[in-house]
Amino acid sequence: MAGIAGYGAFIPRRRITTEEIARQWGKDPGTIQRGLLLQEKSVPGFDEDTITISVAAGRSALARSGVSPSRVGALYIGSESHPYAVKPSGTVVAEALGIGPDVHVADFEFACKAGTEAMFVALALVESKRVDYALAIGADTSQGAPDDALEFSASAGGAAYLFGRDDPLAEVVEAVSYTTDTPDFWRREGEFYPRHGGRFTGEPAYFKHVTAATSRILEKTGLEPGDFRFAVFHMPNGKFPLSVGKALGFTRQQIEPGWIVPTMGNTYSGSSPTGLAAVLDLADPDDLILITSFGSGAGSDSFVLRATGLLPQRRGLAPSVRSMLDGQHRYVTYGEYAKYREKIIVND
Amino acid sequence: MPSPRYWREIPSRYRLEASRCGECGRVSYPPRHICPACRGANLETMDLSHEGRVVTWTVVHVPPTDFLMQAPYALAVVETPEGARMMVQVVDCDPEALEAGMPVALEFRLIRREGRGGILCYGHKAVPAYPIGDAEEAEMQAGEMEVAHA
Amino acid sequence: MREVAIVAAGMTRFGELWGASLRDLFVEAAQQTVESAGADRVDAIYVGNMSAGQFVGQEHLGPLMADHLGMAGVPCIRVESACASGGVALRTAFLEVASGASDLVLAAGVEKMTDGADVTEVLATASDQETEVYHGATFPALYAMIARAHMLSHGTTEEDLAWVSVKNHHHGALNERAQFRREVTTDQVLGSALVSEPLRLLHCSPVSDGAAAVLLCPLDQAAQYTKTPVAIRGAAMATAAMALADRRDISFLDAVALSGAKAYEMAGIGPEQLDLAEVHDCFSIAEICCIEALGLAPPGQGRHCARTGETGLGGRIPVNTSGGLKSKGHPVGATGVAQVVELFEQLTGAAGARQVPDAEFGLAQNMGGTGASSVVHILQAV
Numbered sequence: 001m002a003g004i005a006g007y008g009a010f011i012p013r014r015r016i017t018t019e020e021i022a023r024q025w026g027k028d029p030g031t032i033q034r035g036l037l038l039q040e041k042s043v044p045g046f047d048e049d050t051i052t053i054s055v056a057a058g059r060s061a062l063a064r065s066g067v068s069p070s071r072v073g074a075l076y077i078g079s080e081s082h083p084y085a086v087k088p089s090g091t092v093v094a095e096a097l098g099i100g101p102d103v104h105v106a107d108f109e110f111a112c113k114a115g116t117e118a119m120f121v122a123l124a125l126v127e128s129k130r131v132d133y134a135l136a137i138g139a140d141t142s143q144g145a146p147d148d149a150l151e152f153s154a155s156a157g158g159a160a161y162l163f164g165r166d167d168p169l170a171e172v173v174e175a176v177s178y179t180t181d182t183p184d185f186w187r188r189e190g191e192f193y194p195r196h197g198g199r200f201t202g203e204p205a206y207f208k209h210v211t212a213a214t215s216r217i218l219e220k221t222g223l224e225p226g227d228f229r230f231a232v233f234h235m236p237n238g239k240f241p242l243s244v245g246k247a248l249g250f251t252r253q254q255i256e257p258g259w260i261v262p263t264m265g266n267t268y269s270g271s272s273p274t275g276l277a278a279v280l281d282l283a284d285p286d287d288l289i290l291i292t293s294f295g296s297g298a299g300s301d302s303f304v305l306r307a308t309g310l311l312p313q314r315r316g317l318a319p320s321v322r323s324m325l326d327g328q329h330r331y332v333t334y335g336e337y338a339k340y341r342e343k344i345i346v347n348d
Numbered sequence: 349m350p351s352p353r354y355w356r357e358i359p360s361r362y363r364l365e366a367s368r369c370g371e372c373g374r375v376s377y378p379p380r381h382i383c384p385a386c387r388g389a390n391l392e393t394m395d396l397s398h399e400g401r402v403v404t405w406t407v408v409h410v411p412p413t414d415f416l417m418q419a420p421y422a423l424a425v426v427e428t429p430e431g432a433r434m435m436v437q438v439v440d441c442d443p444e445a446l447e448a449g450m451p452v453a454l455e456f457r458l459i460r461r462e463g464r465g466g467i468l469c470y471g472h473k474a475v476p477a478y479p480i481g482d483a484e485e486a487e488m489q490a491g492e493m494e495v496a497h498a
Numbered sequence: 499m500r501e502v503a504i505v506a507a508g509m510t511r512f513g514e515l516w517g518a519s520l521r522d523l524f525v526e527a528a529q530q531t532v533e534s535a536g537a538d539r540v541d542a543i544y545v546g547n548m549s550a551g552q553f554v555g556q557e558h559l560g561p562l563m564a565d566h567l568g569m570a571g572v573p574c575i576r577v578e579s580a581c582a583s584g585g586v587a588l589r590t591a592f593l594e595v596a597s598g599a600s601d602l603v604l605a606a607g608v609e610k611m612t613d614g615a616d617v618t619e620v621l622a623t624a625s626d627q628e629t630e631v632y633h634g635a636t637f638p639a640l641y642a643m644i645a646r647a648h649m650l651s652h653g654t655t656e657e658d659l660a661w662v663s664v665k666n667h668h669h670g671a672l673n674e675r676a677q678f679r680r681e682v683t684t685d686q687v688l689g690s691a692l693v694s695e696p697l698r699l700l701h702c703s704p705v706s707d708g709a710a711a712v713l714l715c716p717l718d719q720a721a722q723y724t725k726t727p728v729a730i731r732g733a734a735m736a737t738a739a740m741a742l743a744d745r746r747d748i749s750f751l752d753a754v755a756l757s758g759a760k761a762y763e764m765a766g767i768g769p770e771q772l773d774l775a776e777v778h779d780c781f782s783i784a785e786i787c788c789i790e791a792l793g794l795a796p797p798g799q800g801r802h803c804a805r806t807g808e809t810g811l812g813g814r815i816p817v818n819t820s821g822g823l824k825s826k827g828h829p830v831g832a833t834g835v836a837q838v839v840e841l842f843e844q845l846t847g848a849a850g851a852r853q854v855p856d857a858e859f860g861l862a863q864n865m866g867g868t869g870a871s872s873v874v875h876i877l878q879a880v
Contacts, residue, residue, distance in 0.1 A: 013440045013475075045439065046418050047457040047473065055456040059398075083458075083468055092470060096362040096456050098395075328440070328476075339417055346417070357628060377743075378629065384744060404650065404748055406642035407695040408634065412618050415634040423639050423694075425743050433743035435630050443695075448650050459633060471633065 002127045003168025004305065005067060006314070008060020009159040009277040010053050010139075011264060011324040014043040016337045018152050024334040025147045032152055037238020041155035041265025043332055044141040046340055048156065050079040051089045053139040053270070055096045057160035060318030061135065062097060064169065065162045069098035072162070073131025075105045076122055078114025078138045078269045079158075080187070080194075082107055093137070104131070111185060112234055113295025114138060115269040119161050120301050123172055126163045133164045140268035145193035146343060153237050155265025159273035169311040170280060170289065173304040174221045178213040185296035196296075205298050206236065210244045213300035214292045221304050225249035229287035232275040234294035235261035250290075257282055258291075263325055269295075276305075278321035283307040349462055354469055361471040364396040364454065366432050377432035398454040399477065400426040403433065407443040414460050422446055426454070426474050440475045451477040499596035500716045502730045504877070505723035506535035507842040509710035509835075512827030513677040518707060520554055520610035521566045527709035527832075528567050528606050535713050535723040541600035543567070543574035546587030546607035547831035550576075552620040554613050563606070580624035581780060582735075583607060584834025585864030585873035588712065589733045592875075595714050607836070608709035609829035617705050621830070624867035626741040638702055638781065640742060640868045642694040645783035647748040649696070652798035654786065656696050660687035661804035662782035663700050663824055669811060670821020672851040677706050677827030701782040706827035710836035717880070726846040731859075732761030732876030740870045753872040754791035754865060761861070761874035762793075769793035772815060772876075773857040774844055776837035778865045779822040785809075788863055789817060792874075811852065819844065819852045834864030838875060845879040 017040045019029035033039060044053075054077050062069060075097075077089045090105035108114045108121075115138010122134035139158025144150035163172075184205035187194035197205075210233055218224065225231070231250040233241035238261050245255040258275035267274055272293040279289055285307055292302040319327075338344050359365035360378035367379035371388035379393055405424035408415075415421070422438040424446065436454070438446060452474035459471040508530030510523050518526070524545065532540065545563050550556045564574035577587040584607030591605035611617055622631045625640055648654045664684055670676040682700060690699040713723065720727035736756035739745045746752060762768055769792060777792065779785035786800040794815050795803050803809040809817035820826045820840035823833060841860035843849045858879050865872040 045457075047437075047439065047459065049458055049468075051468075051470065052455070052457050059456075092362075095358055096470070098363055330440075384739065404643045404647040404742075406639050406646060406697075407692075408636060408639045408642075409692040409694060410618070410636065410638065411634060412622065412631075412636055413616060418634070421634060423633065423635055423643070425643060425748065435633055435635060435741065435743050437633055469632070 001171045002123060002163060002165050003171035004161050005133065005164035005168050006061040006063070006065025006162040007160065007169065007277050007280055008057040008064060008318050009157070009274050009321050009324065010056035010060070011157040011274070011321070012042045012044045012048050013329045014045060015040045015329050015331050016043050016334070017331065020334055021152055036152055037262055038152055038265065039262050041153060042157055042267070043337055043340055044156035049083045049141050050077065050081050050139045050158070051083055051092050053141070053156065053158040054089065054093045054137045054160065057137055057139065057158050058093060058097050058135060061160040061162045063317045064314045065164070067133055067162060067164065072099045072133045072135050073103055074122060074125050074134035075099055075103055076108055076118035076136050078108035078110070078118040079140050080109055080111055080114060080268055081140050081142045099135070110299060111296035112236070112268045112271055113293040113299060113301055115159070115273040116293035116301035119273070119303070120175055120177060122161070122163045123175055126165055133162055136161045136163065138269040138273040140270050142268045143193050143341060150194070150196065153266040155267050157264060157267035157274055158270035159277045161273070167310055168308060169314055170305040170307045173306055174217055175301065175303045176213055176217045176220060177299060177301045178209055178216060179299035182298035184298055201296070205296060206240055206294050207244055209298050209300040210234065210292050210294050211248060213302040214248055214290065217302040217304055223288070223304065227288055228254060228290050229283060230258055230279040230289045231255050232258035232272050232279060232289070232291040234272045234292070235259065235275060236266050238262050260321060260325060274321060280311065281315055281320040281322060283311060285309040285311065349467065349469060351467055354467060362456070364398065364472065365393055366396050366430070367391040368394050375430045375432040377434050396428045396430055396432055400428040400452055400454065400474065402438070402446060402448060402450040402452060403427050404448070405438065405446045424474060426452055436472055436474045438474045453477050500598060502592050502595045502714055503717040503720040503727035503880070504712045504730065504838070504842055505715055505720050505727050506531045506713040507711070507839040508534060509675060509839045510708050511675045512706045512708035512829055514612050515707040516612065520550055520556065520608060521562070523610060523707060523709040524563050524606060524608040525566050527608070527711045528604060531711040531713050532604065537602060537713065537723060539569055540572060540602045540604045542594055543569070543572055543604045543606065544577050544587040544591045545574065546577050546583035546585070546834060547609060548578060548580050548583050549620050549623065549830070550610070552623070553615045554610055579871045580866030581778070581830045582834055582864045582866035582871045582873050583831040584710070584836070585862065585875065586735060586834070588835055588838060588875060589735055589873055591714050592730050592733045595716060601715055601719060603714045604711055605714060605835060606709060606711035607832035607834055609831040610707050611705045611829060612707055629741050629743065636694065638697050639694040641781040641783055642697045643742055644748055644787065644868065645696055648783060648787065651749045652801065654801040656688060657684060658786070658801035658805065659701050659782040660684040662779060662785045663687045665804040665810050666779060666818050666822035666824040669819050669852060670825025673821045673826060676821040676825050677704055678825045697781055697783070703780050703823035703828040706829045708827060708829035708832045708836070710832045710839050712835060712838055712842065727880055728842050728845045729878045729880045730875060731878045732765035732874065734760030734764060735871065735873040736760065737871050738869060740867070742868060749787070750797065751787045751791045751865070751869040751872070753869050754788050754863060757872040757874040758792040758863065761876050765876040767859060767876065772859050772861050774816045774819055774854045775861040775863065776820060776840050777817055777863045779818060779824050780828060782824070785817065785822065792861065792863060811854065816854050819849065819854060834862070834873065837862035837864060838877070841877050845877055
């Protein structure tokens, strides 16, 4: 059965607290923290972007898989902050990882679910035997507009998944996708910051699609929430994934290990993929894992995975998500944050 | 930087491609046609490990224009286990904490942008292999790093 | 090869010379030199210049300089070796006379740095573009790494570096053509702004405009031009690995040692016989490394010499009596020739307040970039 032959993640090492951002705009930090269930988020350096994060995550995925990069026949990067508007991120990442030139490369965009999009297609290519191995990466360094709710959550990070048919670390039991045209959050060409529909992003967007995709995959597989060890949902803030998980019948214990948003923020296309990496760091053989993403526009991809005996043997070959979240990091001031995120106008 | 000049250097900048002299074994980075040690012309390419140790360093306070937003930044000569040396920035650390012999990991990073509309130029930078001053954390991360390259 | 003499020397003031263009600077120094020898036309001209193309958009300096000197027709070649351009121009002129190809050759150096170019970027082109500058290295950053390596190997301190600046400012205060004619203290140096750790503003030579020139002829024709010729006894050039990462020992300047050894051998003397030296103190650490490489101090011990007075006027081996690059100024392509102008004045007893008594042998060492090229001349009063 096709599945995940290797996985990896990368989270930049700078952080900014919700408190620091709230102070900038004269808001009460306590209210924000309680409302969004966010403490702090990752901040990319001036030298970090979707490409560099993808390379770091990709290296870890290849290391865990033990697969030579020359055998990777497809590479897909999903992001809403590709460094170039025209020129693929995937070609740079492929060359950096030693993949190619006999490789199919494409960049994906679907707001926050571009990462799982890439995973859906990579899986299908491997299942169809068109390629032996396909690497799918979800990574972002997205922006939140100043003094907007999204500024508290928009962060940077990503995860990579190498799909293959032989000896996966986690088998893919099923994959579904649910999509409608819903203008809840968007960014026009040439605009620096995205815009959103406020409360419209909740029920008609996030909750509707996550619920629909998850219900469909449970129906298709004949599984119930109680059968799973872990459930990972897209994390635009701390509250939404807990709410939707509870409404679907999952417990806090199932959701919490993958619920890394309170200290990481929303890494957009990297969000649920990084949450998945966090649970793969912990899963025992035969554990069932659910992951449902959400991308504005709107849609959700849902996967059911089963961990194998190979997972505990291989996961030590690259850094864990927890080690990146809790390990060496440095807090920045709002001024530094604004500098790194290019919110300060400078002469050319 | 014009595209062709950047593009030619991709193997050495993206994959740390170096050359080893077939006569004397000296490893040169970036790759060379003639060995600087013995003038041998029989060189084979190889990729360097993504780790090294700091040989010498500085902290740049007055940067070139392209690096204005990054200053102050640390710049060091780093030596890999293969014996090749390279100049790289050292990031994600307190610049004052650099020490001779400090172990570093080499990470893929964006090095420079050609203005608003030009190409993006990538390469590697060094990050400390473990946080300075935290021995337990250091051991754990050093252990992870060794395993990652097993 | 014939014996070669310097029969005249001249230079402009060094500094931010807003009113003077590159052409103005060259003509002033060259004309001063040629006039003082009573010569009207020369057989050939070599002009050292690092980067007129980038500083003022002008290449093809050779014919332009000859033309503006009123000597169109005379072969004139621009010579480049970064900050060693002047010294290398002089060596090339020396070879033209020594070989018998010409009897009267002008060796000049000129640089115009203040016309608005990004000086940091232009100077960085003297180091490795693909492996050093690409990553954000500047000149001061590279010398700072050399300083750090020297500190790690020999215990050199920031204060040791400061004493070099103090000494050279003390000398420069006595030189009417110097850019900075004021003394500085170690406190001022150590309190100046950080440029690239451990180097501070007052450890670094300034951005300058200026030109210098010397006139060469066979020694046996010198009497036609001057009563006080000075013989060039040694003229040697050497190279070393460009990138710091490719060097044998980052704290030791191999090209300086090699060019020095060849010059000593050619002149038939050793470092102990020198009465004074002009060395390339683009940064304070450079002076320390250069005097070690030239055998004027044992390796690792160069750091004491400025503080103890060994390399000051009146000391064992006065170094940079002109004020050095630090205080006199450093119009890049002119420096190597200006060093020799100082030696000429010292060896002909014309150095005024800076005079080293009874000076017979002087050495000028001029290097490019972070020492990837170095050229050494040894002169003797005759």
